[in-house]
Amino acid sequence: MAGRRGQATRQKLLDCLGKMLSTSPYRDVRVIDVARKAGTSPATFYQYFPDVEAAVLELAEVTLRESASLSELVAGRSWTGKAGRQTAEELVDGVLAFWRRHDAILRVVDLAASEGDRRFVRIRTRIQGAVVKPLAETIDGLQARGRGSGGGISSAALAGSLVTMLAAVSAQPKSLQSLGAKQTDLKPALTTLVHLGVTGRKPAA
Amino acid sequence: MAGRRGQATRQKLLDCLGKMLSTSPYRDVRVIDVARKAGTSPATFYQYFPDVEAAVLELAEVTLRESASLSELVAGRSWTGKAGRQTAEELVDGVLAFWRRHDAILRVVDLAASEGDRRFVRIRTRIQGAVVKPLAETIDGLQARGRGSGGGISSAALAGSLVTMLAAVSAQPKSLQSLGAKQTDLKPALTTLVHLGVTGRKPAA
DNA sequence: CGATAAGCTGACGGCATGACAGGACATGTA
DNA sequence: TACATGTCCTGTCATGCCGTCAGCTTATCG
Structure with a gap:
């Protein structure tokens, strides 16, 4: 109207x-x-x-809509051999790029969600879900075939933790840099951790 | 005065x-x-x-002082066999408990740091450093003995990413829960990821 | 008790908030 | 062009917080 x-x-x-x-x-x-x-x-x-918060919420919903494309970073990818390494790399790159591009709005969403605002919790959940859900399914598939990082470990918890890590790292590059983790070192480390978390094995050379 | x-x-x-x-x-x-x-x-x-921000900064400095004790979660621990698993467990528990206890102030520190305020970046860096620095040294030690998660991977980047993950997960349990990661599943998953990241191997049963 | 300094507050101009009524503008009709 | 109509914008106002100052109250010491 x-x-x-x-x-x-x-x-x-x-x-x-x-x-x-x-x-x-x-x-x-x-x-x-x-x-x-x-x-x-x-x-x-x-x-x-009605207020600034309401407008921010709307901006967050735009970001949410764009996040749907993140699912492609996981859907139908191979996690074996060199292809597995590339999948991990592209996942890290993709998530980092998305979070950096929407940096400003996402940090406000994060704050509001941490403060308990359910509308923002819901939005953050769904943004992360764009990656976490397909990733959890991938892990489930690997675990069913006897592979994966651990027998009784929840795939949702693994996927959620990994994606949360990627988001958090991209939101705060400065602290890590001050602690000796150069910008260049970060992506390989994250790639390794994601590959390890998903497959239980180090990525191929 | x-x-x-x-x-x-x-x-x-x-x-x-x-x-x-x-x-x-x-x-x-x-x-x-x-x-x-x-x-x-x-x-x-x-x-x-002078303003609210200055007072918040002071609260953050108190939290920073308390964070020094976090180093004990890493110093002088074993990462082999069952002891290694326990080390990872206690590290996860300790960091999660600390972040949850200082929840309110840490989320404001995070916001201010993400917004680029150097004073808060510095404080966050040093809080994380209480865990990241000794953990990076531990990883260095393991890598020197031919173990660890990967040859050319920066220990600082690994340790930083892992600690960032723990902090971020403890700051937002609700989203992960909505994505199917039960509270009970989270600690085992994090323990596995930390153990994998530090040693390159799955934790012992 | 009296003097001195430390600590607290009432009060004020300035600015942002949020609501309303009325004016400005675009569009359609003749 | 003139006019009618409904949408859209803004001037204005009461309210409340910010940040500062002068002056009052309380503690401390000779």
Whole structure:
């Protein structure tokens, strides 16, 4: 229930909010700044969103929609031999790239989810699920054939932990760098850990 | 440069801020609320801290000091056989317990660090370092003896990724649970992943 | 008890929030 | 072009928090 012009204004507000989240601390993002940046007034903002949080939620839903493509990083891939190593590499690259691209919104989603907001928990769950679910199925398949990282280990817990690791590492490269993990070292390490976690074996040379 | 009474007031403000961080969204924590809860006035708060962020930074430094004890989870442990499995278990338990106990402050530290605030990056780096540094040395030792998860893999990157994983998992149990990873399944999975990452082998039965 | 300093607060200008009513604009009709 | 209509935007206002100052209260010491 909004005309063409209204949609455009609304979208412009969302875009500007997204940019502000990349440049200023979440705590300091003010409705008045978003409105000014969009060339409109605070009153207009409140016409479309009850508060900043609601607009952030909408941005998060856009990111959620885009996350669907992450499933392709896992679906129908081989985990044996050199192909297995490549699968792990591409998975790491793909997840890292996605998380870095949506850096700003994802850290706010993370915060709100950690604070217990169920709407954001749900969104984060579904974003991670785009990778975790197919990955868990892959692990199940490997375990059924007697392979995999461990007999009685839950595939969902393994997949979830690995994806969580990738997301967290991409969200905080600086701390790891200060601890001696160079940017260049990180991807091989993550690739190894993912391959180990999924297959129980070190990746092929 | 503060007397006995001043110190007490200051500490009371910090305590109340800590409690508020556990109960309300960080974005909504107001100076006036903290002051009221501490039975004092906003003006008093500003006498001790330039703003909320500065007070949070101080809370983070307390957590940093406590994190020193985390090193004991790694120092002088064995990673072979059943003892190795136990080492991994206790490491997982210890890190998870620490992160859960300091849940509220750590999620704010994480946010501020992700937003690029160097003071918070530094604190997070040092907290993680309490585990990452000794763990990286352990991995180095194992690699020197021809063991470990992979030849050319950076020990710092491995240790950093593993610890980051533990921290991130403990910060967001709900999403993983919704994805089918029961609370009970999580620790074994993490233990396996840590053991695999450090030694390159599955933990002993 | 009186003096000095430390600690606390009431009060104020400034700014953001969130709601409303009325003005501005695009679109369709003649 | 003139006009009618519904959508969209904004000026304005009450409210509440921020951050600061002058001045008051409380502790400490001679």
